[in-house]
Amino acid sequence: MPRQSVPRLLLLLPTATYRTAAFVEAARRLGVELTVASERPSTFQDANPGGLVTLDLSDPDRAAAQARAFGREHPLQGVVGVDDDTAVVAAAIADRLGLRGNAVVAARAARDKHEQRTLLAAAGVPVPRFTLYRVDDDARQLAAGVSYPCVLKPLRLAASRGVIRADTPEAFVAAFERVRRILERAGSEMRDASVSTDLASRIPHPASGSILVEDFVPGPEVALEGLLVAGQLQVLALFDKPDPLDGPYFEETIYVTPSRLPADAQRAVAACAERAAAALGLREGPVHAELRVNSRGPWLIELAARPIGGRCSGALRFEIRERGKGKGEMLSLEEIVIRHALGMELPVLERERQASGVMMIPVPGAGVLREVRGVDAARAVPLVEEVAIVAHPGQELVPWPEGARYPGFIFARGASPEAVETALRAAHRELQFVLV
Amino acid sequence: MNPAEIRITAEPIDTSRCKFVVSEPVHAGGVRRFASSDDASGSPLAEAIFAIPDADVAEVIVSGNLVTVVKRGPAPWQTVGKAVGQAIRAVVAAAGPAVAPKPAGPATPGTDDDALYERVADLFESQVNPMVARHGGRVELIDVQDAVVMVRMAGGCQGCGMADVTLRQGIEAMLQQHVPDVKGVVDITDHAAGSNPYFAAAKK
Known part of the structure; x- marks a missing residue:
């Protein structure tokens, strides 16, 4: 039976997340009582009513009411969302139950690309110039008034799905139509995946939605992983993205930390991210920010109130720098996030001394995956620690910008960022995806 | 058998657990789990894996052509995995059984x-x-x-x-x-x- 002294965490895990194992195992290592909440019921829910619950993750207010009812039977001491949508749900639940978390309005602002840019621009945080258009606007008319190069973005899709650069009016018109089709398809997928027709009917049709158009910001991109504690940003890691993200599509590939940016540029990036979080009203929990850096300094491209996505957190390990702790004891990013959410003591943390990196394996083409060859050879590359193929045989692979699923991840650690990057590229060259 | 003919695929599950898929049968008598070097005594494969320096191996599970290793040490699988692979190759290529049969009766007092x-x-x-x-x-x-x-x-x-x-x-x-x-x-x-x-x- 659960002991009263052991805190209970409500973990919001959508069924389509990559984050399940990392968070569930982190909760186990910390010895906390765990309740997993998903949008679809587990077949074990009746057998373990304290450990599993179904929440309407598409409706934060409704989910908060459901969580409060659940909490009467199983008192909750913390809540964690693992992605963009559940970060908003977590904020609503935290607000309703008096738990540590962000204000709902702040989480919503971080979730919506247009609202985020509006607030950041008003606060003087450097962001690209932007305009919001409706998807049923006349793209040919809009094209004449847009400055180039520009980037078209859906407001709420993840993993750069539907993000397209346009350098000319002709390219803009084509991109606008393509984003509109992607939004339609995404809306259909969401309705198809809904648990009930009631829920599906409340998902807005994407044709009534909007497309954000902003200036393309040149320069290398970095990703900052941080933790907000009472409004103060603790930088946990800064990743370089050594492959240029110049478009026309923005599929991510390699992240390597520590950053090779000069120290003053890194400080400017951190300061920019902290200002952005403050401008949005975020005060607690993980943040993942993407910024570009050029001669005018850092530009805030995106800031999300969640930890790094995919399986990329596997590239991060943190050494505990506390007296009495054994040498070599490490914490995962998920353990840090859970400890913070539950108000557990946060030890002094420093990312491990080794350089580390992850490659989100690019989609090799459109088709149905039959097999992946060369995995053993990829794993044998010096410094490579793991090659995780997450696409399963028979799965349809869809390239960006329509797609948003990486077929796998490669992890490496070594003495320097350069060595890690080289190892990731070498391992990737060994892989051969057979599609039909 | 020539050890070089034995193909092994390492599949890390996380930083502490890794599964090794071997091209040859390792143990045909069901599943054997070893939770310490004492448990491993008499089973050459488990003995060899527990003896890998710096890995601080906590557990070895052998079933059919699968070997699952759980370690406590911070050394990466890229390093430990090679040593595990060498141990598997050496033991499987040798004439005797890699793993001793499961002992009769409860392994731990008080459990059955x-x-x-x-x-x-x-x-x-x-x-x-x-x-x-x-x-x-x-x-x-x-x-x-x-x-x-x-x-x-x-x-x-x-x-x-x-x-x-x-x-x-x-x-x-x-x-x-x-x-x-x-x-x-x-x-x-x-x-x-x-x-x-x-x-x-x-x-x-």
């Missing part, structure tokens, strides 16, 4: 794995498998050793994005409730080979 196996098997048949069957899944009870249950997932569970939730919040919780003598559950599934997972990860 055979009795636990029966109770766990009943629970799987009467409750666990009817539940996972609703998502096209199946959970096979492979063995119980030292009160640790070893399972393999199949069908919709194999490669499912929520498999860890099923394992920890479903199966393990039911075992705690119905067979409290069980000390833990180990999943030896090759999830990467799952071709029809019920939930597939899609979001960043």
Whole structure:
């Protein structure tokens, strides 16, 4: 039976997340009582009513009411969302139950690309110039008034799905139509995946939605992983993205930390991210920010109130720098996030001394995956620690910008960022995806 | 057999657990689990893996052509895995058995794995498998050793994005409730080979 002294965490895990194992195992290592909440019921829910619950993750207010009812039977001491949508749900639940978390309005602002840019621009945080258009606007008319190069973005899709650069009016018109089709398809997928027709009917049709158009910001991109504690940003890691993200599509590939940016540029990036979080009203929990850096300094491209996505957190390990702790004891990013959410003591943390990196394996083409060859050879590359193929045989692979699923991840650690990057590229060259 | 002919695929599960798929049979007599170097005595493969320096090996599980290693040390799998591979090649290529047969009787005083196996098997048949069957899944009870249950997932569970939730919040919780003598559950599934997972990860 659960002991009263052991805190209970409500973990919001959508069924389509990559984050399940990392968070569930982190909760186990910390010895906390765990309740997993998903949008679809587990077949074990009746057998373990304290450990599993179904929440309407598409409706934060409704989910908060459901969580409060659940909490009467199983008192909750913390809540964690693992992605963009559940970060908003977590904020609503935290607000309703008096738990540590962000204000709902702040989480919503971080979730919506247009609202985020509006607030950041008003606060003087450097962001690209932007305009919001409706998807049923006349793209040919809009094209004449847009400055180039520009980037078209859906407001709420993840993993750069539907993000397209346009350098000319002709390219803009084509991109606008393509984003509109992607939004339609995404809306259909969401309705198809809904648990009930009631829920599906409340998902807005994407044709009534909007497309954000902003200036393309040149320069290398970095990703900052941080933790907000009472409004103060603790930088946990800064990743370089050594492959240029110049478009026309923005599929991510390699992240390597520590950053090779000069120290003053890194400080400017951190300061920019902290200002952005403050401008949005975020005060607690993980943040993942993407910024570009050029001669005018850092530009805030995106800031999300969640930890790094995919399986990329596997590239991060943190050494505990506390007296009495054994040498070599490490914490995962998920353990840090859970400890913070539950108000557990946060030890002094420093990312491990080794350089580390992850490659989100690019989609090799459109088709149905039959097999992946060369995995053993990829794993044998010096410094490579793991090659995780997450696409399963028979799965349809869809390239960006329509797609948003990486077929796998490669992890490496070594003495320097350069060595890690080289190892990731070498391992990737060994892989051969057979599609039909 | 020439050790060079033995092909081994390392599949790290996380920083502490890694599965090694071997091209040749390693142990045909069911599952053997070794929780210490003392347990490993008499089983050349387990002895060799526990002796790997700096790995601080905590557990070795051998079943068919699968060897699962759990380590406590911070050394990466890239390093430890090579040493495990060498140990597997050397032992499998040698003439004698890699792993000794499972000893008769309870391995640990106060526990009876055979009795636990029966109770766990009943629970799987009467409750666990009817539940996972609703998502096209199946959970096979492979063995119980030292009160640790070893399972393999199949069908919709194999490669499912929520498999860890099923394992920890479903199966393990039911075992705690119905067979409290069980000390833990180990999943030896090759999830990467799952071709029809019920939930597939899609979001960043």
